[in-house]
Amino acid sequence: MKIYGKKRALEALTNFRRSGRMPHALLLYGARGIGRHTLADYTAMLYMCERHGNTPCMECNECRRTERHIHPDVLYPLQQISDTGKYNVDGLRQFIMDCYIKPNDGDIRVCVFEKLDEMLPQHQNTLLKFIEEPLDFNRYIFIAEKKAPILQTVLSRVTALEVDGADGNEFAEALAEKGIPADRAAVLYERFAGNIGAAVSYTESGEELSYVTAAMKAADAIAARRETECLTALLALKNREDLFETIGILSDIFAAAAGKRGGRPVTGAYRAQSEKIAKALSLKTVTRLYDESVRLYGKSTANPNVRLFAGECCGAFFSAVYG
Ligand SMILES: [Zn+2]
Known part of the structure; x- marks a missing residue:
């Protein structure tokens, strides 16, 4: 797993670990395509890794299963409760109830809530009780584009990290992996700044989003x-x-x-x-x-x-x- 950009967030995560103050609930926010989901995978590995280092080893069984999204204790509630990509109160309640049971395999369960900023206020309120009284074995990673639609009561209970884009060199390197030549990458960098995902999807679709x-x-x-x-x-x-x-x-x-x-x-x-x-x-x-x-x-x-x-x-x- 190669991570481009996201320097400030990665540094913050390493520092949390080093100081023994890794938060129970993290919000990773930034533009679509910037790599929030990749960072969520990384963070989930950090919670799960057998070696308990300041960065995930990415080699142990826990890290590998987490990266491949096949770890039984790393859950993606939105995918679990909905076919439409939208949360619903009943699904959320059921999911939350299931999380009061101890994890399957180890000591920790990670719940990755995608699209927090698209959750209706009543969904966020349902969630609130869950994160207000966290159980020892549950960790929460929230993903959003912007903080504005998120209830203040929810924001006050999470540690928010903004996900940065890549710098010019990393951007060129990531695009080269996709077969995009350096001169083209330079043009795309002007346009998309460090947002690798947006630049790649623009290139692959052949048209502007x-x-x-x-x-x-x-x-x-x-x-x-x-x-x-x-x-x-x-x-x-x-x-x-x-x-x-x-x-x-x-x-x-x-x-x-x-x-x-x-x-x-x-x-x-x-x-x-x-x-x-x-x-x-x-x-x-x-x-x-x-x-x-x-x-x-x-x-x-x-x-x-x-x-x-x-x-x-x-x-x-x-x-x-x-x-
Ligand atoms: Zn590991």
Whole structure:
């Protein structure tokens, strides 16, 4: 298992182990494609590894079964309780009840909850009791894109680690493994920053992901103050997941643009869009846009009508632009 990027999170994990203060509940959050699931596997190995080191040995039986997702005590509740990729209260309750029984094989059970930020508030509340009174043998790893939709009561009980992308060299190395040449990798790095997964899926599908296109068009439209174009870009999205993905990317673009206005260079993905926005709009406006994007993204656990919500987003962004 080769891990690219994620330096800060890896360092934090090693330090937790070294100091004997490994948390019972961890939240790994970051963009889709950045490697959150790989880091979750790594973290699960760290909990399970027979050798109890500060990093998992990746060789012992526990590590290997964990990596291959065949360890009977490393559980993926979302896959277990749902065929649709969505949580439900009954499934969650049943899963939680099963976790009050001791693990099958060893002393530790790891529960990997994917898409925490897509859990409805009532699901998060069901979960809350479970993580509030942790049993000695249970460990929890949560995966999310953003923290905004997660209840404060849940956040206060987990240790959150942001998952960073790879640097330029690692990015090129990872893409070379996929047969992508260095000059192409350099172009992709400009575009996706250190997000290897996004760059690879873009290359393999041969086309832009719809939510990426929508985010870039919407950002261009906001910079140019063209509301209809922004709305058209958002209405092109077919489902709520993609719409929220787009809002998430816009949020990153506004954050980078605000940084740029505050004198920091833009280094992340979507540099062209961030710079356009920074050039066209004041820091106050960009900050308002950012706040609106966070607020709108926070609604991702609701189930809005996609077209209506696209209209609401566009309206909110342009209210922010015209102050
Ligand atoms: Zn091991």
